[in-house]
Amino acid sequence: ETGVTQTPRHLVMGMTNKKSLKCEQHLGHNAMYWYKQSAKKPLELMFVYNFKEQTENNSVPSRFSPECPNSSHLFLHLHTLQPEDSALYLCASSPGGPGNTIYFGEGSWLTVV
């Protein structure tokens, strides 16, 4: 139990579908993140939210749309994805502030067919 819960753990979607990934953190943290993890590549930061405000969008295509309604919840809305978007999507949180430790969830495995 990491304190960061992601659902669903596995998702298969067609290229024309619309789906959402959900993340909830129970750690009282102020910052939340989405990372993408593909095989043989470093973890890629996608989005950062600090106190519900988006502070980082790392040139992510618009077919990925994040939403952070409060400091405990983070969503990643998916639409018209491509097969190359298949990956493990990791949510993380941190207390916020310089050099804070990031805590990851277990991830959502996404397969785009």
Place this chain on the structure above:
Amino acid sequence: GENVEQHPSTLSVQEGDSAVIKCTYSDSASNYFPWYKQELGKGPQLIIDIRSNVGEKKDQRIAVTLNKTAKHFSLHITETQPEDSAVYFCAASIGDYKLSFGAGTTVTVRA
């Protein structure tokens, strides 16, 4: 931005031996260096971290060393056990929210 390189990409060790993973970073302003362990089917878990005002840190069988002059840091695992088999990631940040990760090292401990 920060660039973190990690070596080796794979490491196989005999149970009981030591394992060493090395990382280099590009930005001399980086001041926070965590290490994560990722087991199959799970998310990365923090195992140890070090800040730039410290040269070495140890926690039981794992230790991390930092050489700011050379801009490299290393993870040392002693007396390896089968449960140490996993993918290990190093990371570096310049004190904001953005960790830059290495590509990972797959460690296999042979019984």
